[in-house]
Amino acid sequence: MASRMEENTGAEKVVAGQGQKQDDGFEVSAPAGSAHTRALNTTATTTSDDPFVVDDEQQSSSHLSTPPTPAEETRAAAQNEDVDQIQPRHHRVTRTLEPPTFALRASDIQSAAFHSPGQTTQSDSEESGFLFTPDSHDPFYYPTDIDAVIRALEDLAEHPPWPRNYNMSPTTPRPQLVFVDGTPAELAQELADYLQIGDEVSPLLAKDQHEEALAKIVRASSNLNSAPEKDFTGAYNLLIHLVLESKEPKKHLPTICQNLLKPITSSPVNGPGLALNALQAIFNLLEPTNTLRYNVFMQILKFVKGHGMFDTLKPALANLPRWFQSWDMDEEDQRKMYVEIADVAADAGEEGESYQYILKALRTIDAKDSEEVTSEEAQQLSLRALRMALLSPTQYDFQDLRVLASIQALSDSHPVYSQLLDIFAEQDLEDYNDFTEEHEGFVEKEKLDHEKLQRKMRLLTFASLAASTPSREIEYAKIAKALQIPTEEIEMWAIDVIRAGLVEGKLSQQKKVFLVHRTTYRVFGEKQWRELGTRIDTWRHSLRNVLTVVRKQQAEMVTQAQREQREAQRDHNREQQRAQ
Incomplete structure (x- = not known):
């Protein structure tokens, strides 16, 4: 051979x-x-x-x-x-x-x-x-x-x-x-x-x-x-x-x-x-x-x-x-492989895929084991996931992060990062600007790219504004104030927020309003329950008004029908008398 x-x-x-x-x-x-x-x-x-x-x-x-x-x-x-x-x-x-x-x-x-x-x-x-x-x-x-x-x-x-x-x-x-x-x-x-x-x-x-x-x-x-x-x-x-x-x-x-x-x-x-x-x-x-x-x-x-x-x-x-x-x-070996896959995806430019595998890696951490949750590995992996979520041009939902025990533990080990996550999860542009003033230089030091964060915050603020407006009509002036932009840029930001999938609606240039068709709540907590309650009360009041009008019209129709019936009966009686 x-x-x-x-x-x-x-x-x-x-x-x-x-x-x-x-x-x-x-x-x-x-x-x-x-x-x-x-x-x-x-x-x-x-x-x-x-x-x-x-x-x-x-x-x-x-x-x-x-x-x-x-x-x-x-x-x-x-x-x-x-x-x-x-x-x-x-x-x-x-x-x-x-x-x-x-x-x-x-x-x-x-x-x-x-x-x-x-x-x-x-x-x-x-x-x-x-x-x-x-x-x-x-x-x-x-x-x-x-x-x-x-x-x-x-x-x-x-x-x-x-x-x-x-x-x-x-x-x-x-x-x-x-x-x-x-x-x-x-x-x-x-x-x-x-x-x-x-x-x-x-x-x-x-x-x-x-x-x-x-x-x-x-x-x-x-x-x-x-x-x-x-x-x-x-x-x-x-x-x-x-x-x-x-x-x-x-x-x-x-x-x-x-x-x-x-x-x-x-x-x-x-x-x-x-x-x-x-x-x-x-x-x-x-x-x-x-x-x-x-x-x-x-x-x-x-x-x-x-x-x-x-x-x-x-x-x-x-x-x-x-x-x-x-x-x-075991969970540790699974975590190692998930992290390796995330690295491969990141090198290939698949940031969304990479982020999902980092989340899978974080889910292998035992939430009941405080030592594992607060370990250096868990904290560094949590920071990596948080940074990816903040800088991602497609990631607007932060609830999958906030429910993880290792992410919650950042409030003790990295409180500034935890505060920033809370802002992006449920607050608005004004809160972000206050954060950058309070922690001057933090964004630059951590290489988080202020322009990307500010742009994402504007889109999220637009979404929150749409979700919190009971009338479903947002005036241009209100949008410009919330996003801190000139009025002439409103159309561009409206297009961007629709492309991001955060809001569905259309602009009315004649009325100078944005008509909201559908919106997604960034977070659904006590504040959102109150807003929902207010909206339900508004709907209830509107329905009561409609019901009052309907009942009034119904009563008028019944009265009219009875009147016509009486008149018809009188006419019939007259005809009979003439015939006799």
């Missing part, structure tokens, strides 16, 4: 080793145009237009890494310019179902499709079972009888390896074919030869010191970052397979992840995509309940942050609650 690696082909045999666990993993597309992308077209692993496939419904879509039908196998092989046929090797075929798992010994496929003339098929006991993608560039692959493969697969469809009553509905994860060639020792030697440390590893393998041999391979694995692009994925998948099948994967995975965080010197353009594919493969090949997934995902976050690839990560984040439950993560 060493010779195959020297031909830059053997490593390619596990290209599709990134086939993910079908329960709740995620998928990263290989870089467009790479040899790996072309090779995947003829394997059981499919790539998605969306870089990550994460939720259960998505997992059952066409983005899943599912076995192709015989017709799809044939079409893919015919259309692929680099892979003319499905190439034979001696394999055990393992079909993995999550959950449960069933093993398939495809001796029919081996004898009919993967056995070239003059070769002797190895027994199942001599083979292992992991995924690889054949590469037509490898001279050691032999032509295959496609018809034989199709017949064998049709036979498998006729006699499936899972129970007849197994639910194969679209919401059930689909089976996945996994191939690997050779024993662990052979695979380790092949990879060692590729890394040019075969002479060091061979004696260890001869003594059955597999863990020591793997340790040497992992230490030398940083050289894979300079491997040719066409070998990169295959070589890394082989390394990942060896590590995950070892006794102590957690001993070697940190080194591999750190290597993948470094530049891929052989492929400056496609390198980030290749490295992310490898990290994704590690995550997906770990058992869903394995806590190592947490550590790997943290490394993925660092990678995504360093390469500005947050968009590729966002779909996977919906799975976090389920993952945390599967990994049995």
Whole structure:
């Protein structure tokens, strides 16, 4: 096998080793145009237009890494310019179902499709079972009888390896074919030869010191970052397979992840995509309940942050609650991951997304634990959330902050910040101006951007004015006074407050008023209850007036009807008298 690696082909045999666990993993597309992308077209692993496939419904879509039908196998092989046929090797075929798992010994496929003339098929006991993608560039692959493969697969469809009553509905994860060639020792030697440390590893393998041999391979694995692009994925998948099948994967995975965080010197353009594919493969090949997934995902976050690839990560984040439950993560570890995600989002310019994950991190703090609430970590995280909320051009609701125990604790540790939060939550521009005078230089010292704060305060003041006006008509003069602006700027601020979603209404230039259609209360406390009570009293008084008018009109109508009835009766009586 060493010779195959020297031909830059053997490593390619596990290209599709990134086939993910079908329960709740995620998928990263290989870089467009790479040899790996072309090779995947003829394997059981499919790539998605969306870089990550994460939720259960998505997992059952066409983005899943599912076995192709015989017709799809044939079409893919015919259309692929680099892979003319499905190439034979001696394999055990393992079909993995999550959950449960069933093993398939495809001796029919081996004898009919993967056995070239003059070769002797190895027994199942001599083979292992992991995924690889054949590469037509490898001279050691032999032509295959496609018809034989199709017949064998049709036979498998006729006699499936899972129970007849197994639910194969679209919401059930689909089976996945996994191939690997050779024993662990052979695979380790092949990879060692590729890394040019075969002479060091061979004696260890001869003594059955597999863990020591793997340790040497992992230490030398940083050289894979300079491997040719066409070998990169295959070589890394082989390394990942060896590590995950070892006794102590957690001993070697940190080194591999750190290597993948470094530049891929052989492929400056496609390198980030290749490295992310490898990290994704590690995550997906770990058992869903394995806590190592947490550590790997943290490394993925660092990678995504360093390469500005947050968009590729966002779909996977919906799975976090389920993952945390599967990994049995405590609140502290959850908080660390939420903060890391917030950092990644902030670097990508997703301030709103970042703010939401900071809030999630704050919610992991136990409100009943006063020591945790007042800890330095909690206070700094609270200040970060508060600053983000104040400076955000889209965040106008501060109630989600004020209910958090760690935010409330700022009134003791950082009273000036707490006072500023109260102003933005329920007070107006005049109160903010008083604050800046009382705490002169505070805004500048804390780098809070006075212009942004003042603009937001004007919009919030406009919203409060609209909410507190019973008549639903606000005179221009009243708006100008509250916002401390010239009358000619009122229209501009009215447009801005409507765009911000705080108020709905329209301007009446003829009457010089703003007509309020709908408004949102910034806070609903005692003051707002009183305003609501006043408004209800006004409505009650108006309804009473209407009711009085209606009753008066009703009484008049009854009187009129009675008068008309009496007149009609008199006329009738006169007619009768004349007739007599």
